Amino acid sequence: MKTNPTHVRKNWWQTHPDDERSHLNEECGLFGVWGHPDAARLTYFGLHALQHRGQEGAGILVNDNGKLNRHRGLGLVTEVFKDEKDLSALTGSSAIGHVRYATAGSADINNIQPFHFDFHDGGLGLAHNGNLTNAQSLRCELERDGAIFSSNSDTEILMHLIRRSHHPEFMGKVKEALNTVHGGFAYLIMTEHSILAALDPNGFRPLSIGKMSNGAIVVASETCAFDVVGATWIQDVEPGEIIEIDDNGIHVDQFTDSTNLTICSMEYIYFARPDSTIHGVNVHTARKRSGRILAREAHIDADIVIGVPNSSLSAASGYAEESGLPYEMGLIKNQYVARTFIQPTQELREQGVRMKLSAVRGVVEGKRVIMVDDSIVRGTTSKRIVRLLKDAGAAEVHVAIASPALKYPCFYGIDIQDRDELIAATHTTDEIRDLIGADSLTYLSQDGLVEAIGHDKLTLAYFDGKYPTPLYDYEEEYLESLAKNEAR
Secondary structure: OOEOOOOOOOOHHHHOOOOOOOOOOEOEEEEEEEOOOOHHHHHHHHHHHOHHHOOOEEEEEEEEOOEEEEEEEEOOHHHHOOOHHHHHOOOOOEEEEEEEOOOOOOOOHHHOOOEEEEEOOEEEEEEEEEEEOOHHHHHHHHHHOOOOOOOOEOHHHHHHHHHHOOOOOHHHHHHHHHOOOOEEEEEEEEOOOOEEEEEOOOOOOOOEEEEOOOOOEEEEOOOHHHHHHOOEEEEEOOOOEEEEEEOOEEEEEEOOOOOOOOEEHHHHHHHOOOOOEEOOEEHHHHHHHHHHHHHHHHOOOOOEEEEOOOOOHHHHHHHHHHHOOOEOOOEEEOOOOOOOOOOOOHHHHHHHHHHHEEEOHHHHOOOEEEEEEOOOOOOHHHHHHHHHHHHOOOOEEEEEEOOOOOOOOOOOOEOOOOHHHOHHHHOOHHHHHHHHOOOEEEEOOHHHHHHHHOOOOEEOHHHHOOOOOOOHHHHHHHHHHHHHHHHO
16 A cells, blocks of 8 residues: 655665665555454454564454444554554454555555445445555546545545446446556455455465464465464465455455466565465575575675574575575664664664664674675665674675665555665666675576576566556656666
């Protein structure tokens, strides 16, 4: 789920060199359940397992015998539902839930999902993961026709399209709306009688269905949530599918036959939890293979291998095994420091970095260190970590990235929509190496990434600029940014 685009200023990483928001952020996590006597509490646990997909807001909407009720708020799941009464008030046997990551300036309670709509002919709930590439055009069109929006999120557009449709059946209205929006979307729609799960024709974001021992059906952005609630995976939601879950079971339908699975490769590289499985591929296994292949491609002469916690640990272990070098815990992450620790002075900012991440002097001192990370976005985080390791006595720090260089923006649900936010778009590998202070810098090849994941049904546009769909509202600005970068 994405707010209307508000592009950051040019050369962001240079004009904000000390901002802690220097890594990628995914947009949202979805969880739904049908047929469980304590649906809200189950959804709470499911959202907690998906907390890594969004930390700025959370909400749960329940269906209690056809009456929809909701609680939502800003913050982590445990903060939004910090009082027992927040959950106990949400009675009902079905629910949908949402965790949200917000872009800068859009952390507003009105944007926190699930959305709840009360119409004269019944209530509806809606939750969304992804980003619509034609959201601005659709919103302008809908507003000209008299639509009034209560949020600045593109999620609300779908409901306006559903209500505008003249199709006689509700499912027909939903299908028509789904064929009107473009881009990346995984939707959960709550009606008074069912939950609908729908995925865009390219399946950019993962969405799976599981079943509990009592017969309850659950839906989640990642399979790691099934393990937490004791559910067993039964099927993925496939591109172009709309699945209805009700008291009679699971009903699979298509809203389009024009499909082409190209799941976001960053789900495997960074976003998903390592214990999740996406289209039959375990995330930890894919990351470990990427480390092995990186070691074969890099050939770095060093003493030890360390990983940057947490998403790079799998790749680092694979690199160490393939290279025959010791895998050491050279960096420790404090799990209890917020991801967006920003302070107003340079001294406090540096202290904030050290609060979040510490180098283990007894491990790295005097050693030639291979530091494995999943990606480099703006370069600020890599620069700080290299400095941490050298301040701790590392003789050399060789940075090995378990993905290709990020050179192109994402328009399907990652908060990178401007090439100037990406250091690799405007600098060579040698220039980046010098800027971050590393002794060497190596990226995994694109072929190596595909080999590591084990299939080529992937969106790789972040590395080669080959987008699998038209960019619609983003097309003109994207072409302008390409021309500008080529002229440099």
